[in-house]
Amino acid sequence: MRMARSVPTQVILGLGTHGGRATLRERMRQHYSLNREGSVFRRHLGSALLKTKRFSDEQIAEWSRGRKSPRWRDFTETEAEVSQLIRSRFLFRVVAVDDIEERETLEEELIASLAACPQCKPSEGWLGRFARNEKVRRSGLWNSDYVDSEKRMDVNDLKRLFQLARHT
Numbered sequence: 001m002r003m004a005r006s007v008p009t010q011v012i013l014g015l016g017t018h019g020g021r022a023t024l025r026e027r028m029r030q031h032y033s034l035n036r037e038g039s040v041f042r043r044h045l046g047s048a049l050l051k052t053k054r055f056s057d058e059q060i061a062e063w064s065r066g067r068k069s070p071r072w073r074d075f076t077e078t079e080a081e082v083s084q085l086i087r088s089r090f091l092f093r094v095v096a097v098d099d100i101e102e103r104e105t106l107e108e109e110l111i112a113s114l115a116a117c118p119q120c121k122p123s124e125g126w127l128g129r130f131a132r133n134e135k136v137r138r139s140g141l142w143n144s145d146y147v148d149s150e151k152r153m154d155v156n157d158l159k160r161l162f163q164l165a166r167h168t
Helices: 024-032 040-052 057-068 076-089 100-116 134-139 155-167
Strands: none
Touching: 040 057, 040 076, 100 134, 100 155
16 A cells, blocks of 8 residues: 655745845844844734734734834733744745846735735635734735735746746
8 A cells, every 4th residue: 555645835925035235144134033123024923923812903003013113012922922933934945136126026026926826825724814914814925015016927037036046
C-alpha cells in the first residue's frame, strides 16, 4: 500500500517593499521589532489578535493608530505576541529588484493580482478575517494598499518576476 505524500502548501499572505532610502534589513527589523509604529503589517496582525480576544472596537482602533494615539494604552503584551507570531508562523522571501520604480510597480501589480484572484482566498481559519481593516479581510492579504488597484500582472510581468527570482 502506498501512502499519499503530503505536499507543503506555499501561501502568500502579504507583499511589500522598502522605500528608496531604507534597506531591506531595516524594513525587516521594523516587522520584527516590538513596535507597530513602523509596520502596517504589525498593526493589521495585532488588530486581528485583539479582536479574537474580544477587545473593544475603541481599543482596537487605538492599537491601529499606534503610539501617536492621544489615549495611549500599554500594548506591550500585544506587541510581544505579534512578534512571537511573526517569528513562529511567517516566512519572508525576498526577490531582489534594484530599480525602485520597477520594485514599486511589481508590488502594486502583485498585490492587485492576488487580491483579484478568485482561487487565491485564505482558509476559513485565517487570522486576517478578524483584522480591523476591511481591505485585509476582503483581499485575504495582510495588505490594504493596492488591493483595489486595476493594475494587474500580465505574462511579461510574470516572466520578469521569474527572471528576477532566479537571479536572487
